[in-house]
Amino acid sequence: METLLLGREAVDQNTPMGELVGAVEDAFAAYERGDARMPAKSYIDLPEYNGDFRSMPAYMDAGEWDAAGIKWVNVHPDNPQEFDLPSVLGTMIYSDPRNAFPLAIMDGTELTMKRTGAAAAVATDHLAVEEANSLGLVGAGVQAYTQVEAISTIRPIEEVVICDLDEERVADFIDAFENEFAVRAGSVAEAASCEVLSTVTPSTEPIVTREDLGAGTHVNAMGADAADKQELNPGILEAATLVIDDYEQTTHSGESSLAWEEGLIGEGDIYAGVGEIVVGKREGRTDENEITVFDSTGLAIQDVAAAHVVYEYARDRDNGTAFDLVGTGSR
Numbered sequence: 001m002e003t004l005l006l007g008r009e010a011v012d013q014n015t016p017m018g019e020l021v022g023a024v025e026d027a028f029a030a031y032e033r034g035d036a037r038m039p040a041k042s043y044i045d046l047p048e049y050n051g052d053f054r055s056m057p058a059y060m061d062a063g064e065w066d067a068a069g070i071k072w073v074n075v076h077p078d079n080p081q082e083f084d085l086p087s088v089l090g091t092m093i094y095s096d097p098r099n100a101f102p103l104a105i106m107d108g109t110e111l112t113m114k115r116t117g118a119a120a121a122v123a124t125d126h127l128a129v130e131e132a133n134s135l136g137l138v139g140a141g142v143q144a145y146t147q148v149e150a151i152s153t154i155r156p157i158e159e160v161v162i163c164d165l166d167e168e169r170v171a172d173f174i175d176a177f178e179n180e181f182a183v184r185a186g187s188v189a190e191a192a193s194c195e196v197l198s199t200v201t202p203s204t205e206p207i208v209t210r211e212d213l214g215a216g217t218h219v220n221a222m223g224a225d226a227a228d229k230q231e232l233n234p235g236i237l238e239a240a241t242l243v244i245d246d247y248e249q250t251t252h253s254g255e256s257s258l259a260w261e262e263g264l265i266g267e268g269d270i271y272a273g274v275g276e277i278v279v280g281k282r283e284g285r286t287d288e289n290e291i292t293v294f295d296s297t298g299l300a301i302q303d304v305a306a307a308h309v310v311y312e313y314a315r316d317r318d319n320g321t322a323f324d325l326v327g328t329g330s331r
Contacts, residue, residue, distance in 0.1 A: 004320040006106035006310060014313035014320075015114045017146075018153050020306055021125075024118040025278055026062040027305035028245075032275030036060040036301050040248060051076030058300035059097055067308040068097040071108045071300060077202065086142070087202070088112065094307040102325055104311045108303070115306035116298060117146030119245070119274075120198055120220040123294035125154040126277045126284035127243060128196050128218035133158040136191030138208060138231070139201035140164035140173045143222065147198040148177060161186040161194055188212055192219075199223050199231040206233040210291075218285070219293045224255040232293070234259040240291040241271045249297040256295050 006014070030036045038058040045052045057070040073090035080087060090108025095101060124132075132155045137144045140162050148160060160183040164170050170185045177183045191197060192212035198220040199208060210233060213219070219240070223231050237259050244250040247270075251260050259265045272282040274294065285292060314320040 001101055001326070002322040003102050003325040004104040004106075004311065004314055004322055006104055006314055006320045008107040008110045010314060010320050011107050011110040011114070011310050014310045014317070015111075015306065016309070016313065017114070017118065017149050020114055020309050021118045021121045021150055021153055023062075023305040023309050024115055024302050025122045027060055027299070027301040028122060028275040028278045030060045030062050031299070031301055032273065032279050032281070035062070038300050041300065049076065050078050056300035056303060058304045060301050060304055062305070065308060066097055067094070067304050069094040069300075069304045069307050071112070071303045073108055073112065092303060092307050094304070094311050104307065104314070104320070105325075106307060106310060111303060111306050111310065112298070113142055113146045114150075115302040116143060116222060116296070117148075117150030118306070119296055119298070119302055120147055120222060120294065121150035121154050122278070123220060123243060123274055123296070124151050124196055124218060126274070127241075127292040127294060128155060129216055129285065129288055131156065132195035132218070134161070134194035134196070135159070136161045136163070136186075136194035136197040138163050138188055138191050138197070138199045139223065140166065140169040141200060143200035144173060144198070145176065147200060147220070147222070148181070151196060151198070152181075155196065157196075158182060159194070160184075161191045163188050163191040192217065196220070201231055202229065203231050204228050205230060207231050208236065209233045210235040210239055213291055215289045216287075217291055219291070220296065221255040221293055222296050224257075224295075225253060225297050227253045227257055229255075230258050231255060234262070234264045236291065237265050237293060238269065240293040241285075242269055242293050242295065243272050243274050243277065244270055244295045245274055245297055245299055247273070249299070250295050254295045254297040255293075
């Protein structure tokens with residue numbers, strides 16, 4: 001047996017977004033049913049390098065298929081300026097759970113962007129108004145691109161409003177999507193007044209206020225994946241129907257964690273886990289005018305689901321570099 005090596009371009013080419021959204025939804029369902037095993041994300045802090053490493057292992061049984069894997073990922077904010085590297089780098093090892101054979105080693109950075117977009121799409125599908133056609137984005141970095149790509153597969157998006165302090169990033173984003181949508185630069189308030197809003201920044205201070213949001217806006221809070229990060233004013237969380245991906249991660253390192261620590265919200269303010277809504281234990285949107293928030297911290301089961309899609313597509317299309325990692329001899 002051989003292992004597939006899949007770089008960034010191969011991951012991109014082998015990730016059909018519509019299928020990925022379905023696989024991530026299956027992952028949330030498996031987690032809710034108890035058919036996933038996912039130890040807590042572990043951190044190695046490196047203050048001397050202004051960064052950290054994170055390990056994210058998981059196994060999931062989605063019914064028609066099961067899969068296992070681990071992602072080794074970092075956040076080093078100084079990388080772009082000091083090393084001409086992305087702030088976030090990741091490597092995914094995707095394994096056969098029957099025998100632990102490493103089926104693929106793939107770029108985890110592209111994988112993370114894709115599955116993060118897919119997670120937002122799953123939440124948007126259940127929580128946004130049915131015919132939502134406007135999408136606001138706060139943050140024009142790489143994550144913004146897959147938010148558009150994924151959310152537009154489940155809602156008839158026509159208008160996109162992009163907000164970022166970096167005008168060059170905004171211009172690049174507009175260039176990328178101007179032939180697909182009515183896309184324009186706007187303020188935070190203009191982006192937040194859209195029917196769907198995704199926040200994808202590394203901010204440690206609130207950017208969006210309750211007054212910025214339109215009636216019935218659904219918010220995907222995607223940027224806060226560490227305890228010191230925050231994109232939404234706590235008043236939004238107090239007023240909104242709050243949906244989370246995982247209780248432990250959300251209350252310790254998600255968008256809600258600071259409001260939780262300060263006693264502004266508690267368990268009674270969490271409406272549901274997204275998996276509960278996916279499997280039908282709780283309803284999704286029930287009122288066209290309610291503000292809904294999906295607090296996403298990013299789960300290893302999403303990476304495993306995404307890796308499954310990538311591997312299956314790459315294997316079926318012979319689209320990857322096969323090599324003998326383990327060796328074929330007896331042991």
